[in-house]
Amino acid sequence: MSTVPCRTACGIMRAMNLLLLHPDDQLDDALWQISGRRAEHLRRVRALVPGQRVPAGILNGPIGTAELLSDDGHMQHFRFQGDQVAPPSLPLTLILALPRPKMLKRILIDATSLGIKKIILLNSFKVEKSFWQTPELKQSLLFEKMILGLEQACDTVLPTLALEQRFRPFVEDRLPALSQHSLRLLAHPGEHPSLPAGLAQQVTLAVGPEGGWTPYEVDMLRKAGFACHSFGQRILRVETAVPAIVGRLMKLP
């Protein structure tokens, strides 16, 4: 499938491998209308003209093709037909100490494109307080990044994203139930067994901030059933560690 890049709102060149249609775009059963970034991409980069088709999908719905019916230079109208389902997702819940805003955008795109469907951004002692105040945490912006990840990976199923600004109540009160039917892993530097590989079972993975979880936080996570595993002796950036750990840990369908 072609991966012609488009310039997104965040200014980074990306591939839009799937035209992702949102519920708001629907005019009637098979008729859809878009404008803005997606239309610009199809017009300028793909040079799509009426009568041509592109791979398309409906947000949280089926995948198929969309035929361009008309383009007035602003609005594009499509007929969508879809009978395929979204690609398999990873049975992985990612608990991530809130990364700095620049990293967060990239990690959300990467995590979504890898097929992760549940992401929890958690506070940690080493998370700068200011990260919780940043405009990048607006739901609309987080949503946009995950949409880019879906368009990249030809997926339609939006991950659920939770922000947990208080470490202790979350880990003590909610995490045990939330992770009870999964293998609970903590990626943590030190003399621990190395992370397992190629898992197909339910996994809950906790990845710390730069500098790692504090001993108190590790202790709390252990009490919640998480086991420490090491991932080599190198200190990796979080946005490098997440794909590397997920690539090792999970059997990518």
Place this chain on the structure above:
Amino acid sequence: MSTVPCRTACGIMRAMNLLLLHPDDQLDDALWQISGRRAEHLRRVRALVPGQRVPAGILNGPIGTAELLSDDGHMQHFRFQGDQVAPPSLPLTLILALPRPKMLKRILIDATSLGIKKIILLNSFKVEKSFWQTPELKQSLLFEKMILGLEQACDTVLPTLALEQRFRPFVEDRLPALSQHSLRLLAHPGEHPSLPAGLAQQVTLAVGPEGGWTPYEVDMLRKAGFACHSFGQRILRVETAVPAIVGRLMKLP
């Protein structure tokens, strides 16, 4: 180890987990002098004062600690003592279709921090010609990105980087000898055996451009002894795929 961020030339917040001393910085046996980005980081972010020590290493040399002797606000003088060796590297040669400049910076930092010591940037039919003209390909800039990767991962051994602008002569004439004592893998979408995991042996991995290698290129690489392996059905950005594939493929020491 602390991972206090610093603002690098490329404007991205990064961690400098190791003060990496370059041969030019040496005044005499144990006495070293630095200025610029590294000094700024130690001064502003670490608030390092004379008498204090930081983890340090010598480019392509040993690792130890550096004691700040003096700081005139411009130049910093250090006494370095090192008896540790750099962390183990990955027995992996990465052959990568030249990514677009924005991606290339990030991939060089990631690949270096992961411990890859041999990187070959190769042309491919789907690599935009303009990528070969970009200023980002200046050796000094590529060097800077790999240095950032070393500082991140507390490593001192600079990877070797080769630019191969002509696909066929490289793959036909030089690649077979260059990869002869390694497992030769081609990450390619389609119905192929999935990539092996947790390898400790010599590996040469070829990763295509967005949109993949052309059938002709795949055929040429196969003739050079490379076997196609799939890495799941999702289309990943190259900067996501590289850490994910390396994390799966190699046993990270």
